[in-house]
Amino acid sequence: xxxxxxxxxxxxxxxxxxxxxxxxxxxxxxxxxxxxxxxxxxxxxxxxxxxxxxxxxxxxxxxxxxxxxxxxxxxxxxxxxxxxxxxxxxxxxxxxxxxxxxxxxxxxxxxxxxxxxxxxxxxxxxxxxxxxxxxxxxxxxxxxxxxxxxxxxxxxxxxxxxxxxxxxxxxxxxxxxxxxxxxxxxxxxxxxxxxxxxxxxxxxxxxxxxxxxxxxxxxxxxxxxxxxxxxxxxxxxxxxxxxxxxxxxxxxxxxxxxxxxxxxxxxxxxxxxxxxxxxxxxxxxxxxxxxxxxxxxxxxxxxxxxxxxxxxxxxxxxxxxxxxxxxxxxxxxxxxxxxxxxxxxxxxxxxxxxxxxxxxxxxxxxxxxxxxxxxxxxxxxxxxxxxxxxxxxxxxxxxxxxxxxxxxxxxxxxxxxxxxxxxxxxxxxxxxxxxxxxxxxxxxxxxxxxxxxxxxxxxxxxxxxxxxxxxxxxxxxxxxxxxxxxxxxxxxxxxxxxxxxxxxxxxxxxxxxxxxxxxxxxxxxxxxxxxxxxxxxxxxxxxxxxxxxxxxxxxxxxxxxxxxxxxxxxxxxxxxxxxxxxxxxxxxxxxxxxxxxxxxxxxxxxxxxxxxxxxxxxxxxxxxxxxxxxxxxxxxxxxxxx
RNA sequence: GCCGACAUAGCUCAAUCGGCAGAGCAUCCGCCUUGUAAGCGGAAGGUUACGAGUUCAAUUCUCGUUGUCGGCUCCA
Numbered sequence: 001x002x003x004x005x006x007x008x009x010x011x012x013x014x015x016x017x018x019x020x021x022x023x024x025x026x027x028x029x030x031x032x033x034x035x036x037x038x039x040x041x042x043x044x045x046x047x048x049x050x051x052x053x054x055x056x057x058x059x060x061x062x063x064x065x066x067x068x069x070x071x072x073x074x075x076x077x078x079x080x081x082x083x084x085x086x087x088x089x090x091x092x093x094x095x096x097x098x099x100x101x102x103x104x105x106x107x108x109x110x111x112x113x114x115x116x117x118x119x120x121x122x123x124x125x126x127x128x129x130x131x132x133x134x135x136x137x138x139x140x141x142x143x144x145x146x147x148x149x150x151x152x153x154x155x156x157x158x159x160x161x162x163x164x165x166x167x168x169x170x171x172x173x174x175x176x177x178x179x180x181x182x183x184x185x186x187x188x189x190x191x192x193x194x195x196x197x198x199x200x201x202x203x204x205x206x207x208x209x210x211x212x213x214x215x216x217x218x219x220x221x222x223x224x225x226x227x228x229x230x231x232x233x234x235x236x237x238x239x240x241x242x243x244x245x246x247x248x249x250x251x252x253x254x255x256x257x258x259x260x261x262x263x264x265x266x267x268x269x270x271x272x273x274x275x276x277x278x279x280x281x282x283x284x285x286x287x288x289x290x291x292x293x294x295x296x297x298x299x300x301x302x303x304x305x306x307x308x309x310x311x312x313x314x315x316x317x318x319x320x321x322x323x324x325x326x327x328x329x330x331x332x333x334x335x336x337x338x339x340x341x342x343x344x345x346x347x348x349x350x351x352x353x354x355x356x357x358x359x360x361x362x363x364x365x366x367x368x369x370x371x372x373x374x375x376x377x378x379x380x381x382x383x384x385x386x387x388x389x390x391x392x393x394x395x396x397x398x399x400x401x402x403x404x405x406x407x408x409x410x411x412x413x414x415x416x417x418x419x420x421x422x423x424x425x426x427x428x429x430x431x432x433x434x435x436x437x438x439x440x441x442x443x444x445x446x447x448x449x450x451x452x453x454x455x456x457x458x459x460x461x462x463x464x465x466x467x468x469x470x471x472x473x474x475x476x477x478x479x480x481x482x483x484x485x486x487x488x489x490x491x492x493x494x495x496x497x498x499x500x501x502x503x504x505x506x507x508x509x510x511x512x513x514x515x516x517x518x519x520x521x522x523x524x525x526x527x528x529x530x531x532x533x534x535x536x537x538x539x540x541x542x543x544x545x546x547x548x549x550x551x552x553x554x555x556x557x558x559x560x561x562x563x564x565x566x567x568x569x570x571x572x573x574x575x576x577x578x579x580x581x582x583x584x585x586x587x588x589x590x591x592x593x594x595x596x597x598x599x600x601x602x603x604x605x606x607x608x609x610x611x612x613x614x615x616x617x618x619x620x621x622x623x624x625x626x627x628x629x630x631x632x633x634x635x636x637x638x639x640x641x642x
Numbered sequence: 643g644c645c646g647a648c649a650u651a652g653c654u655c656a657a658u659c660g661g662c663a664g665a666g667c668a669u670c671c672g673c674c675u676u677g678u679a680a681g682c683g684g685a686a687g688g689u690u691a692c693g694a695g696u697u698c699a700a701u702u703c704u705c706g707u708u709g710u711c712g713g714c715u716c717c718a
């Protein structure tokens with residue numbers, strides 16, 4: 001797999017879809033809109049709306065709503081848009097739905113679809129609409145929004161005042177801008193499926209009432225549906241939670257606590273390798289390593305601004321001798337202290353302080369997700385202190401580091417996101433200094449544009465202290481996460497009174513860049529497990545070689561080989577179990593060991609080995625010395641080939 | 643945190659209507675001495691997540707707790 005640059009039109013407002021490079025082809029993925037994203041989505045929704053798939057999904061959602069409303073005449077429908085791979089519809093219902101309800105609804109939908117009902121559009125006035133939906137409070141709220149000059153169904157402002165239209169099919173009428181298929185005939189009764197029931201807040205706001213959402217998938221044909229369901233099954237096999245268990249990478253234990261992974265020896269090896277890699281590259285890039293404690297006094301986090309802005313994500317304090325101590329959610333305040341520990345000259349800058357620090361964040365219980373979202377994490381953290389004139393070079397130096405890592409891992413399915421502040425979040429989520437926000441956001445924009453690095457912009461996703469470039473990736477089951485991050489901090493250095501003496505002999509406040517190109521160990525290993533589907537390259541494989549005897553007559557020889565491999569810095573084990581060779585090979589394959597060295601009487605006599613590679617290929621009667629050269633080469637180059 | 647579902651041996655999963663908790667793999671012990679994805683036999687393995695309740699009787703029904711999963715919200 002060749003790493004490629006993601007070709008994204010920058011700053012074009014195309015955020016609804018994601019360009020992805022897969023198997024050498026550009027593809028477009030549609031996925032559920034989050035409230036914040038919706039406002040930037042207009043242009044692309046147009047495009048998706050043009051597709052037959054969009055119309056089918058949208059219309060299937062209406063058919064489902066009809067079935068649900070027949071079942072619950074007192075229910076209140078809300079909105080039901082097409083999303084990636086399907087659609088959903090949110091309802092406020094008198095009782096909770098059960099899986100049996102879903103079956104009944106699906107069955108009824110198949111009947112409705114076969115009725116060949118027409119989807120009839122009528123443009124109406126707000127007054128008429130209010131009459132039609134008089135007993136539908138959510139629809140009335142939507143109509144109000146439309147009437148007032150444009151608020152879409154997610155509660156975001158629209159550019160122009162839209163027309164109000166309704167769509168009717170069979171017995172069901174919905175407030176809807178369309179488009180839809182002509183008749184239900186275009187919805188194939190064997191090409192859709194209801195997938196799950198979920199809770200969802202009205203308009204995505206956790207202060208609002210929780211509605212019941214039904215997710216469905218819909219396609220143009222039965223085969224397409226089958227293929228999609230197949231893909232879901234395949235994705236499950238790649239899920240890092242399953243692979244992590246099968247390959248003995250990590251476990252969670254109820255008694256230890258949720259979101260607190262225990263790394264097994266195999267996971268420990270992967271982490272060691274990642275750290276080695278990071279230290280190598282960071283040393284070359286001029287970083288220095290520091291180490292800081294896991295708990296600190298309250299004062300530090302008050303000064304840093306974590307307590308006002310980040311307290312929700314922090315573990316509650318422990319109190320000793322009347323002093324409160326917090327466990328750290330980030331390393332930055334301590335690095336700031338190190339920077340400020342002595343006088344700094346512009347000649348010293350930039351100063352780059354790195355630490356694989358362990359941090360703890362109190363993530364809400366429902367947000368935890370395997371290794372991808374945990375409460376204890378070790379960050380590939382560093383803070384770069386520089387003058388404003390050095391900013392661009394330093395910021396892009398970090399982006400270069402990203403690229404090196406992504407090339408090495410063959411990561412090519414990601415999107416860089418410029419995460420901006422939001423006006424309404426100032427003083428709450430974000431430090432209250434709008435001019436500096438605007439200024440630093442421009443600085444990042446300029447740097448990225450000058451560097452020719454494509455990115456998308458997203459409002460209300462910044463860190464509390466400044467804008468950032470996040471690298472967005474998707475888990476096997478399609479959830480989006482920020483992997484690497486590169487953040488500007490204009491807010492905290494002055495709070496710590498950080499300064500350096502510039503050329504004119506005047507004190508100046510440095511900018512700080514927070515960066516984590518390798519994310520956290522937790523998220524990185526989770527991601528890599530899925531990225532490689534457990535088939536790690538040799539250098540990352542917990543066990544690189546398994547030496548297999550055919551009968552126990554070779555056991556001694558096999559042990560000698562394993563020992564020699566280990567002498568050469570190769571992670572090798574001998575399988576001396578009473579199993580047959582076939583079973584030993586199967587075990588090694590299941591554990592995704594890259595090399596299996598097989599030894600029987602023939603090899604022992606000739607002083608050679610036979611090699612079976614993880615991909616199933618074989619090379620018989622090769623010399624151990626040659627094999628060792630090969631493995632050492634792969635390891636030293638961190639090569640992806642076996 | 644919110645809505646919903648689920649929790650049975652180390653792992654993957656059975657157990658009819660409330661009536662003595664079962665299989666495969668892994669483990670241990672034998673036998674087999676084997677040529678590139680599971681050789682055969684035997685043994686052992688359980689307070690059915692935890693705590694209450696209903697019942698003559700609870701894996702099964704009810705409530706609570708913990709955890710996991712699908713979403714929402716939130717994020718490295």
